[in-house]
Amino acid sequence: MARIFFNGQAMVGGPFHASVADALIGPVTTAPGYRFFSLGDVCPGLHPDPAVDTAIEGELYDVDLDHLRDVVLPGEPRELELGVIKLADGSACLSMLLARGEAEREVHREITEFGGWRAYLATLGRTA
DSSP: OEEEEEOSTTSTTSTTGGGTGGGEEEEEEBOSOEEEEEETTTEEEEEEOTTOOOOOEEEEEEEOHHHIIIIIGGGSOTTEEEEEEEBTTSOEEEEEEEOTTHHHHTOSEEOGGGOSHHHHHHHTTOOO
């Protein structure tokens, strides 16, 4: 089993939640130190930046590694990669991060100011 922070489509109410629903632990936030980006308003990605003092909202799951490998990761866009983040309680877990070089391409909209995917989607008139 692996603890993973989801902050987009796999959260409760999202289109991919059913594939991980039984693994939900509950809502959490990251520790400060992450920028947050929208990839075409389809999914979000975190990007570590120690200069940022914003925490990002999401949900923590305890997912079977085979399920993570066979179901979750193949559905992730190529602009994201699996990494390790720090949660507000100081613990570490997996999460999908912008792949190396993606932030520097400056093609993804930064949405850090919203603090979470749901708050950002609300500005677009969407819920999931």
